[in-house]
Amino acid sequence: MGNSLNCVNCHLDAGRLADSAPLWGAYGMYPAYRAKTKNVDTIENRMQGCFMYSMNGKAPAVDAPEMKALVVYMYWMATGAPVGKNLPGRIYPVLKNPPRAPSWEAGQLVFEKNCQICHGKNGEGQYTNGQAVFPPLWGEKSYNWGAGMHRVNTAAGFIKANMPLSQGGQLSDQDAWDVAYYINSQVRPKDPRQTATIEEAVKKFHEENCNYGKEIHGTKLGL
Ligand code: HEC
Ligand code: HEC
Structure with a gap:
């Protein structure tokens, strides 16, 4: 790991x-x-x-x-579960597109109000004896740019259902999209599939719902 x-x-x-x-x-x-x-x-x-x-x-x-x-x-x-059947509750819920396009500024406010207390001001998480008690959301110790969670829609579905921890379902869909956009507009480890330029990797591996390769608030993401 x-x-x-x-x-x-x-x-x-x-x-x-x-x-x-x-x-x-x-x-x-x-x-x-x-x-x-x-x-x-x-x-x-x-x-x-x-x-x-x-x-x-x-x-x-x-x-x-x-x-x-x-x-x-x-x-x-999975004992007794049917094979080849998409059971209710599988993966993360799929959220409809939000009323307004997700925004960094709105996401930052949602983050400060609902997430920062556990995940840290800079998304770095919290550690006891070197073990993450609250996992990091961005930075070197987090998931990389190839992970499913880096996609804004995937993270929004997870967050809506499960965060803040044990209070799933409380954020509005818009808030879930905004905060997902915010955490996925930050620096994180490189996409290991990227062999040449970011632009080439964007074309090959990254489509919509993703900020890889974009410049946001002065930082080019994916470097
Ligand atoms: C009460 C503390 C708490 C709050 C508040 C909280 N989280 Fe979490 N979050 C956790 C814990 C603990 C885990 C890991 C769950 C586990 O291991 O059982 C987690 C996991 C996650 C993960 C997946 C793992 C990772 O590090 O990428 C994401 C994404 C996430 N939280 C986002 C959020 C967002 C966004 C908010 C605010 C809307 C939020 N969390 C609020 C405690 C919290
Ligand atoms: C940073 C978050 C994260 C961590 C850590 C993580 N996963 Fe996942 N995992 C995901 C996401 C996101 C998906 C895809 C969910 C979706 O498609 O909506 C996924 C999908 C899966 C699936 C397929 C689910 C399905 O129904 O098709 C399996 C199996 C799985 N992960 C196992 C693991 C195992 C085992 C580990 C630890 C070695 C692990 N994951 C660590 C985020 C994570």
Whole structure:
């Protein structure tokens, strides 16, 4: 792992919580074609993605003991669940586009009011004995520019359902979009798929709902 995050930070309650990409919802949906990899991904391949991007680390091999343990855990959680059926509560809720385009300034206000107390003024999180008690939202110790959470729509869905912690559903959709835009307009580790220029990587890997490669408040994102 290349950052201070753990799987549970985004897959809440040990991967059990509906609307926070629960692992029981995932298990029966793979193998599946994914546009991101342009490949038919097995459940192991899908998790390798989270290791490389969300955790900014190196993915264990498909037959590594850690991978086997994760697959066994998911299989157990999905006991009795149908295969190939998109169960209610899988992944994060999809929010409709907000009434007004998401804004940095509005997002900063939402952040200061609702998030900063746990995640820190600069999104750096809070640590005890080197362990993140409140995970970072941006900076070197956070998810990288290849992670699903860097997409403003994906983060907005997660935040609306789950944040502030244990008070999910309280923010308006607009607030969730604004704060998602704000945290995803900050500096974070490089997209590991970027081999040449940012512009080339933008074309290849980044579409809408994403600020990678843009200059926001004087910072070019992705460098
Ligand atoms: C920074 C947040 C974050 C972290 C940390 C993270 N993930 Fe994910 N994970 C995501 C997002 C975002 C998705 C895609 C959700 C979506 O499509 O809306 C996802 C998707 C998945 C899926 C597929 C879900 C489905 O229903 O298709 C699995 C399985 C998964 N992650 C496992 C893991 C494991 C195992 C770890 C730890 C090694 C991990 N994740 C760490 C954010 C994270
Ligand atoms: C009461 C403390 C608290 C507040 C307030 C809070 N969070 Fe969190 N947040 C957490 C904790 C703790 C986790 C990790 C959950 C876990 O591991 O079970 C988390 C996880 C996250 C994650 C996924 C992990 C990561 O670091 O990327 C995001 C994104 C996030 N919070 C955004 C927000 C936003 C945006 C707000 C304000 C609207 C907010 N949080 C308010 C405690 C809080």
